[in-house]
Amino acid sequence: MTLAPITVRICYLYPRLLSVAGDRGNLFALMQRCAWRGIGCSVTEADAGEVPDFSQSDLILVHGGQDREMTAAAQDLASKAGPLREAIESDAVVLAVCAGYQLLGQSYTPPAGPPLQGLGVLDVITYGGPKRFIGHVAAECELNGRRHHLAGFENHSGRTYLEGNARPLGRLLAGSGNNGEDGTEGARYREVYATYLHGPVLPKNPWLADHLLSRALAHRYQDFGPLAPLTDHTERQAQAAALRLARRPARRWRAAAAAVSRMRRPVRVPALAGREAGVAADPIADKESGWTSP
């Protein structure tokens, strides 16, 4: 006899159109964390031109993309807008990353060209800026009265400003976040969680992955209890490393510190060029000092 398994239904939006820099790792994280707990997981992919049944989705993923792909996605999203909005208003869970985040907002105005209309479920407005925000990010989030660290990597030129009903997902400890000005990162509305963090964000922030899963299970099964805990040793190590990277001094200060330590290093002669010294003197160090940023 087989028991009807508990299953969470995931809808993966634009897996080909909006998929950059390993974002599918978020799907892997959700699937594995279900599998490790014996929870079933069904994944429906919906690319441009395909309209999934959002009323059968507990958790919807939409990720980042480059400007061209985002324009194509914005045009396609119009055909999905009604049912997707309905699902969100009935508390389906959504993780939206980068371009996906911008598309759920009111509008995105690129540096050149006409503004793109978003889905409008998040009360945020995005403008394309002249400079990209690229680097590690650390933020602090409060969910259900508990504080969590959020770590990841951002790479975006959009500046997003929160208005009206949108709350930030977190407060920045390091990095640029929504706009590089107001110290906020990401946005929340009902069960929508939007962020600029790639990396991908869920594997190294397992608390967020589990929060999405438990909200998705609550969306499907009214009386679903708390998730079984997992041994998240590797995850915690990875998050701690990412937080350290986000909070280290800026590159030019690191370069200056490295230069000072090179000057202080005693002169090496071949006989003394020990194992570690040999590694440190590898010409990569020359490359580093000679690198001119494009």
Next chain:
Amino acid sequence: MRLMNSAPPAGSLDDGATAPPGAHARLALALAAGKAAGTASKVLRAGGGTSFPGAVASRIDPRILQKVAAASDAHMVVVTGSNGKTTTCRMLAALARAEGLRVTQNRSGSNLLQGVISAAVRGTDLHGRMDAQLLLLEVDEGTVRLVTPQAQPDTFLITNIFRDQLDRFGELYSMARGLEAVIEALPTTATVILNGDDPLVASLAPDAPARRLYFGIRDETAGAAAPEHAADTIRCVHCQHPLTYRAAYLSHLGDYQCPECGQGRPALDIAVTTVRPSPLAGSEITVETPAGAYSLQVPLPGLHNVYNAAAALACAVAQALPRPPEPAQARRAMAGLRPAFGRLEQIQAGDRRVLLAFVKNPTSYNTTMREILQRPGRKHVLAAHSNTVVDGEDFAWLWDVELEQLVPQLESLTISGTRAEEVALRFKYAGADPAIMRVIPGREAALQAALTGIPAGESLHIFAGYTPMRELRSIMQRRAWVAPFWQE
């Protein structure tokens, strides 16, 4: 080699006749200091001086590359793109040497500005004269627009554009725009050689004045019906409609067509018409070129090396060599190649063997991994990645590597580098058993631990980013398992 006069750096001096008396002395001093730096770094075993001489010389004379380029009449080839630069350059150098040409090139993947200047310093005497007939430079795709305004290539090759270190270049398309600017600045006498199978590369600067040649593969039996997951540019660059493929050879490279706007792969000038496994090693290929057909044995495995061979031959028949290479000579030159260091290099480590693979993006990782998975037996693996200026800060691309295919064959897994935690996380979610996984950030300790667990006669497979690959190799070099990379 031509000097580009259109945009001299602000406040700089003019060349040649109008240069003040001190200019030549400064060039000579810069060259002498650069050469001395190269010798010093070799003597001190600091790594063969592949980029340090350039740093020293350009500090003394910032316009050194421009001056050396202007004084030389060597044919200059610049090779750029995401993957295959180093191997393509080795192949072209072998073809040129087989024809009796003297070649100067930047080796060992030193393809940022200082590495390029180092090559020029090494190939030039103190009067700024260059002995070589072919100056062959592999240049990082983000650096190439800093190099070409100073020294304009006669032949410019773009191997392919993959999703490579996005955190350094911002978006794929902004890097493509940078490459377009380089192509557009080339004169009509220059030749641009583009990968016709790469939709993004083939579409670069279509109205540029330079001569344009496309290379690619035209053997549908060698391809798959649809691109694999990590494919980057699979939408039409003109209308954004998804492309259809008659044959997908490697990631997004293939014979493509847009069903919406009709834009397809351009006609290939240099076409690989048959690809067969070679009874010796690698592939046996036929390449049709405007100079006739070539039958080559590519001793390095994989379709990516077929592309590299086609690209090198395209340069050779285009104009990089004074005449197209003689077919039998070319066959011998190609068959005699060994892999570039770190490109699935086989190293005897006492009674064990090390296979060292340099991986830097999903495509290079997947391609190398598939080569290894075809070999029988369970695998001992050392995976190492570090965040450096060369390797980038963002390792999200690891999640696009199909490590799920490697995990079932793992016997042991050692993880190292400054981003070891990130690599371990990726392997955990690919299904690796934590019991066989060791995280040892130090490279020497990791190599030692990885080798210790391996029975005699078996192999350790190393997948490493550029910096840890160099570090691991220099450890093996001190143990006299490999020759220093600059002696290759």
